Amino acid sequence: MFTHLLLHRHKLLLISVLAVMSLLVTLWFGNAKEWLEIDWLDVVGEGGTGLALAVWMLLILGSRPAGRVTDWLTLGLGFLFLALWQDTLDEFIRLPGEQWWDQSLESITMPIGMVLLTVGLFLWHREQLVLNEHLRKREQLFREHHLSDDLMYLGRADFLHQQLQQFQHRQPAMLVLVELTDAANWPRRLGITDADRLLRENAELLLMNLRRQDLVCRYAGARFAIVMPDTTEAQACTIAWELQQALEHCALRSSSGERVFQQINWFALPLTGEDAGTLLQRANSGLEARQQARSAA
Known part of the structure; x- marks a missing residue:
């Protein structure tokens, strides 16, 4: 100030x-x-x-x-x-x-x-x-600054809960969780400052590659939640795959000049009228199961 x-x-x-x-x-x-x-x-x-x-x-x-x-x-x-x-x-x-x-x-x-x-x-x-x-992709039609993440200026998990209730009425709608699977190693490998900056830059890449009506929130750590109204499951999976390709093929750089590539995991789930807590629990379980299957392969 x-x-x-x-x-x-x-x-x-x-x-x-x-x-x-x-x-x-x-x-x-x-x-x-x-x-x-x-x-x-x-x-x-x-x-x-x-x-x-x-x-x-x-x-x-x-x-x-x-x-x-x-x-x-x-x-x-x-x-x-x-x-x-x-x-x-x-x-x-x-x-x-x-x-x-x-x-x-x-x-x-x-x-x-x-x-x-x-x-x-x-x-x-x-x-x-x-x-x-x-700011449309960050907040859509609801603004509450105390529900925003200080690092990326995206809505936090509590903001996501509110928005999921609103989007339940816009069927078909999809929830997609996207995770940077190797981001947990960035603070130790690159330092906290670079790790935070890379998270911000990946958030910007997500915003750039989404549609005008989609909403992006920071759900937890390096896990993002995307709410897609008026979207079928096939469309959501196509968009999520394209997001994965865009992020994994974009090399960001640390302050020392090292090229940093991202590994992306995602899971898409339709909004079916469930409460937000149950829906997110199912989405997290699906994301973790998908990651385990990829690791086993």
């Missing part, structure tokens, strides 16, 4: 300078109100809203890269904050009647901020549509 805030330090500096200037000018021309004259309900309402806007702005700047969307959102929230900041100052400081600029500042900055924020939200909406398309 702090790295992103440093990236936007000029925006934060500009808004801070304007807020300090507003305070200094108000103090210069005005006089402090008596304690009993202060409307504390207005202070809490306007000051609290201004504080919330400032927090929103920090959250946006702390989580977004630079760009048009960030600029418009920041400008909009910044103008709204300045309007409420001036409103809050007026609750503590009385300005002479001839100081027209005070009311003008509040009346102008508020609508300008609303317009800028609306433009920013419209651009954010368009940006979100692009990101939704980019």
